[in-house]
Amino acid sequence: MAALPKRIVKETERLSKEPVPGISAVPHDDNLRYFDVTIDGPSQSPYEGGLFRLELFLPDDYPMTPPKVRFLTKIYHPNIDRLGRICLDVLKSNWSPALQIRTILLSIQALLGAPNPDDPLANDVAQAWKEDQSKAIETAKQWTAQHAARPTA
Amino acid sequence: MDSEDDFNSSQMSEDDFAQDSDVEIDEGKDAESARSSSCDASDTWTVDSDFDDDVGFESQDKDIKPNKHAYEVDFNVFEPSQIQASQHKQIAEVSSILVQPPEATAILLRHMRWNKERLIDQYMEKPEETLESAGLGQDAATNPPKITKIQGFCCDICCEDGPELDTFAMRCGHRFCVDCYRQYLYTKIKDEGEAARIRCPGDKCNRVVDSKSLDLLVGDDLHDRYQELLTRTYVDDKEKLRWCPAPNCVYAVECAVKDRELPRVVPTVHCDCGHYFCFGCSLNDHQPAPCSLVKRWLKKCEDDSETANWISANTKECPKCHSTIEKNGGCNHMTCRKCRNEFCWMCMGLWSEHGTSWYNCNRFEEKSGSEARDAQAKSRQSLERYLHYYNRYANHEQSAKLDKDIYLKTEKKMQQLQSSTGMSWIEVQYLDTASHALQQCRQTLKWTYAFAYYLARNNLTEIFEDNQKDLEMAVENLSEMFEKPIDQLQGLKVDMMDKTAYCNKRRIILLNDTAENLKQGNWEFNVALS
Numbered sequence: 001m002a003a004l005p006k007r008i009v010k011e012t013e014r015l016s017k018e019p020v021p022g023i024s025a026v027p028h029d030d031n032l033r034y035f036d037v038t039i040d041g042p043s044q045s046p047y048e049g050g051l052f053r054l055e056l057f058l059p060d061d062y063p064m065t066p067p068k069v070r071f072l073t074k075i076y077h078p079n080i081d082r083l084g085r086i087c088l089d090v091l092k093s094n095w096s097p098a099l100q101i102r103t104i105l106l107s108i109q110a111l112l113g114a115p116n117p118d119d120p121l122a123n124d125v126a127q128a129w130k131e132d133q134s135k136a137i138e139t140a141k142q143w144t145a146q147h148a149a150r151p152t153a
Numbered sequence: 154m155d156s157e158d159d160f161n162s163s164q165m166s167e168d169d170f171a172q173d174s175d176v177e178i179d180e181g182k183d184a185e186s187a188r189s190s191s192c193d194a195s196d197t198w199t200v201d202s203d204f205d206d207d208v209g210f211e212s213q214d215k216d217i218k219p220n221k222h223a224y225e226v227d228f229n230v231f232e233p234s235q236i237q238a239s240q241h242k243q244i245a246e247v248s249s250i251l252v253q254p255p256e257a258t259a260i261l262l263r264h265m266r267w268n269k270e271r272l273i274d275q276y277m278e279k280p281e282e283t284l285e286s287a288g289l290g291q292d293a294a295t296n297p298p299k300i301t302k303i304q305g306f307c308c309d310i311c312c313e314d315g316p317e318l319d320t321f322a323m324r325c326g327h328r329f330c331v332d333c334y335r336q337y338l339y340t341k342i343k344d345e346g347e348a349a350r351i352r353c354p355g356d357k358c359n360r361v362v363d364s365k366s367l368d369l370l371v372g373d374d375l376h377d378r379y380q381e382l383l384t385r386t387y388v389d390d391k392e393k394l395r396w397c398p399a400p401n402c403v404y405a406v407e408c409a410v411k412d413r414e415l416p417r418v419v420p421t422v423h424c425d426c427g428h429y430f431c432f433g434c435s436l437n438d439h440q441p442a443p444c445s446l447v448k449r450w451l452k453k454c455e456d457d458s459e460t461a462n463w464i465s466a467n468t469k470e471c472p473k474c475h476s477t478i479e480k481n482g483g484c485n486h487m488t489c490r491k492c493r494n495e496f497c498w499m500c501m502g503l504w505s506e507h508g509t510s511w512y513n514c515n516r517f518e519e520k521s522g523s524e525a526r527d528a529q530a531k532s533r534q535s536l537e538r539y540l541h542y543y544n545r546y547a548n549h550e551q552s553a554k555l556d557k558d559i560y561l562k563t564e565k566k567m568q569q570l571q572s573s574t575g576m577s578w579i580e581v582q583y584l585d586t587a588s589h590a591l592q593q594c595r596q597t598l599k600w601t602y603a604f605a606y607y608l609a610r611n612n613l614t615e616i617f618e619d620n621q622k623d624l625e626m627a628v629e630n631l632s633e634m635f636e637k638p639i640d641q642l643q644g645l646k647v648d649m650m651d652k653t654a655y656c657n658k659r660r661i662i663l664l665n666d667t668a669e670n671l672k673q674g675n676w677e678f679n680v681a682l683s
Binding site: 009011064094 | 310327336340
């Protein structure tokens, strides 16, 4: 594999030196473009108290193309589907090479705090969200407790 | 018949003559009678002409040109460099009105989908907002951006720094190193096929990269691709322009026929690459049937034809409840599984009337049987009707394919003919002409059947069917002649030329008749034309 671009080295360094509160991203030893990510569920959201695991991969032409990000933890959210794929503008059309891993992860955290059922990826969830929001939030809380519980250590 | 042939062929040669005079040498196409007079425009106009104006001029021309047929529409064919020139001309014109540099004007025009009037109106009313929504700042007119070196700069994309680093920023101030900027543009243009709205690489910046900045940053190959993409958006944005759909063809055709006129006219155009297509729907030439019928017909054929064929061949309907029944074995004593009706498979009559003559139906004259068959016949009629038209349509499609094979062999035949008879190359051209005519007439005939399927029965329809029959007979005669062995072909030359001319004439008559009536809304269809 070609040498890691300076940009990725710097980003990785900065992620470990000045971590973003509530977010961690650690590259694999054998593949420095592949990151294990965890995001804390934002407070005052149905995901509060949950710890969500994600995977993040930087393609060869990063930062010209956006990183590939996917939830590994099951989550009940109108913009995240059963396979953990995320519907977020900055991961698609609104990607800019000036964005970084940290800004993307912050956007994902913000998405947890502000679900957008009008632009759904998981249609069934979005439907439920629009029809009965309080019930949907309840389901999301249940899923968080069931699947995103913190390891007790 | 002979006299009529002669009459027609003399008519034709006049036509040919008239066309030859205005179409400059055009390898063999000139003899083709369908080459429209309107092609003249494409042969005579110059690169600088603004085609918007051309059309206006032409439509103001005397409405009756003696050699223009009712089924033909006016159109022009343009090659990419001409389309580009026309864009430049419009940009220059608007640029001087708005007092904006050309590269900014280009972005404004693209933003407004090349609607000059709307752009000028909107710009005069609220210039700031217009510039903003198009992705331009308000300072677009003053000192253009340059590539510079800046002390203490670190590129946000690659994290490189150093005093020797070339950097670039548009007036939005988002500065990156030249390599990253270039790489970014490369990705956008080559990988994503984006050109008209490439935004600044900065996060959430809406500033659109203009052609001048692009020229500073990228090399020729990327620049060419960029221009190509821009031209593509231009043609897509213009209602009057359409790309020729033929594979690898680079031309675009301009035609003034609008979508809402399509029920009244079938705008077949002829690209300079030789391809005939419909300007309305981009499908292959489908005269005389209008686009909406063609769409309907193709859909129906896709869904129905095979199924309908099978149903027609293998099933009958229950005389009582009209369920479709396939007899998959056993005797003629049928019991409908749905309505429990018992009947005879042979005569469709009630089984109870069969008495003891089971398994040997000889009761054709019985009343219930003949009534049941009548009813059956009626319900089958619509299916049969469809299949009637479909089979003829499919037959011509198939024959056209075969004729195309013949066409490919024609050249060889022409060479053989030259060597075996000592005729010159020009003398054997009639074979090529005939094969062209054959294919074109088959194409027309094919669509006459789809057209006829949707026609209500009346006098006009009968006239149409007579025309169709005449053309069909003419085509079959010519097609047969084409199959004759080489040694006979020489003797048939005059006859073949006559037949070719006759085919072309019949085709023109049929197309003229349908086009006239379509224009005046005389046809009665059994479906609504949308």
